[in-house]
Amino acid sequence: MTDPQLWWYVARASGLVAWAAMTGSVVWGVLLATRVLRSIDNPAWLQDLHRWLGGTALIMAGLHMLSLMLDTWTHFSPTEVLVPFAAGYRPLPIAMGIVAFYLLVAVYGSTLLRPRMPQRFWKALHYGSYASAILVSFHAGWSGSDVGSWGYRLAAFTLLGLTTVAVLVRVLTAAAPLPPPPRRHAAPPRPMTVTATYPLAREVLGVDLSMQDGTELPIWTPGAHVTLYLPGGLTRCYSLCGDPADRSRYRIAVHRAGSSRGGSTWLHANAAAGAILDVSGPDNHFTLEPAPEYIFVAGGIGITPIRAMIEALPAHRRWRLVYIGRSRATMAFSGELQQRWPEHVSVYARDETGVRPDLARILDGTTAAVYCCGPASMTEELAALVPAPRLHIERFTPISQQLDGPRRAFEVTCTRSRTQVHVSAHQSLLDALESAHLPVYSSCREGICGACQLRVLAGHPEHLDSVVGDEDKDRADIIYPCVSRSRTSSLTLDL
Incomplete structure (x- = not known):
């Protein structure tokens, strides 16, 4: 501490580290915002590193300024360090x-x-990080005492190159992404083998599915589902609840509902090891977005996508699970979840409590992102309690939507196939497209899963689905033709 040049060395080192950390934060922020490496990245990890680098840059910049004031040779005053253009x-x-x-x-x-704070204000303010990185580059290049050394030049060109590439990537991918990713050429259903079945709870059957030839399965992320094509024209969507890193099998949980229309009943009776089922997907319209804190609310079999999300969280992430069901005997994974995370998991079985938990009290004062999968009564209650930007819902059944007026016929122009399609008043858009030999990948046909998404080029859709909010669909110019129609006399689709 007696070396007269100590603080000068500290100033130089901390300044360079602050510059490197800021550049890293910008690069990781761009990766997080654009997801250009979505096939291999992890959004929670990207966000954690982005924040850590930003905090490191801030601390190192503060140390850089403090050391300049403590250095006896430069001896900057607080005013010169804190007020622009005050330095001589x-x-x-x-x-x-x-x-x-x-x-x-x-x-x-x-x-x-x-x-x-409002999302738009936060986003506008966050763009200041690019300006900060550019200003720091000029600051370092014009005021640094080590500009002439080859090591400094190498570091400077590396950091400037990374910043330039990051800004270009952000600019080139600035168009707002669709709520769910577009699906232009969906793969047809593929035969898969049931490799194992096992009870998970009363009336809940676990089913493992693998490729017939043993090849690896497509990558999936928490919240994804697959669609099973069953005898009699039945199609059913089931959330994946296994390990995304296990590419050898998909795991689903099938609840045999008392009001089953045949799908779950058939699977409980016929899904045995060796059985062959046609499966499409995975698709994901219930993605886990980066957030500092989560509250998960699951009702009954709605635990399946939530379980995969919890498994994917970093160990230090703040989260809570509110798991609601009729009885513990019918609640899949309840014992496992409570045993592994007793401080995070709350199980509410109605046969024990006699009443449903007070969600308003549980959510009072929280700013966490809320993810819910459960029956309509639960999702509707949460929709009234949680602001839309923080609420993420996957539904069992579609929301009851009403047309603004009587059902009307309309015309559809499909640009890529150069086809005109007439949609009658008593026909769905999806049925009309299929009748015109324009196959569209679909699954639930109820406006829940989002598999049939199409891009709208002209006209105004009348949204009747339950996938995402109408504003999001209008902003992204998409329609789900299985249930939605047209407000105008014609629509033009990218099909």
Whole structure:
């Protein structure tokens, strides 16, 4: 501590580390925002590293400024370090560094306050990170004392190159993504073998499915589902509840409902080891988005996608599970979840409590992202309690939607196939397209799963599905033709 140049060394080192950390934070932020590496990345890990790098950059920048004030040779005053253009030494590049620091403080502060501010304001403020990175580059290039050394130049060109590539990627992918990813050429159902069945709870059957030839299965992420094609034209969607890293099998849980229309009853009676089932997917319209804290609410068999989400969370992530069911005997995975995470999991069995838990009290004051899968009564209650930006729902049954007026016929132009299709008043858009030999990948045909998504090029759809909010669909120009229709006399589709 007696070396007169100590603080000068600290200033130089901390400044370079702050620059590198800020560049890394920008790069990881772009990866998180664009998901250009979605096939191999992990959004929770990206967000954690993005925040850690941003915090490191802020701490190192503060140390850089403090050491400049403590250094006896440069001896910057607090005013020169904190006020732009107050420094006598190279006032412009020093001012750029000061402004970059304030932008960094604003961006990182907005991250901490994100749950309490409007999404658009947060996003606009977050763009300041790009300006901060650019300003820091000029600050380092014009005021750094090591500019002439080859090591500094190598580090500077590397950081500038990474920043440039990150900004270009962000600009080129700036178009808003669709709520679910588009599906232009869906793979047809493929035969899969039932490799094992096992009871998970009363009236809940676990089923393992593998490819007939033993090849690896397509990648899936928590929240995904597959569609099973059963005898009699039945199609049923089941959430995947196994390990996404296990590419050898898909695991589903089938609840035999008293009001079953035949799908779950058939599977309980006929899904035995060696049976062959046609399966399509996986598809995912219930994706786990990065958030600092989660509350999961599962009703009955709605635990299946939630279980996979919980398994995917980093060990330090804050989360709670509210699991509601008729009785523990009918609640799949309840014992396992409570045993593994006793401090995080609350099980409410009605045969024990006599009443349903007070969700309003449970959610009071929270700013966590809420994920819910369960019956309509549960999802409707949560929709009234939780603001839409924080609420993510997967439904068992479609929302009851009413047409604004009488059902009307309309015309559809399909641009890629150069086909005109007439949709009668008593015909669904999906049926009309299929009758015109324009096959569209579909699954539930009830407006729940989102598999039949099409892009709208002209006209105004009348949304009657339950996949995502109408504003999201209009912003992304998509329609789910299994149930939705047209408000205008014609629609133009990218089909």
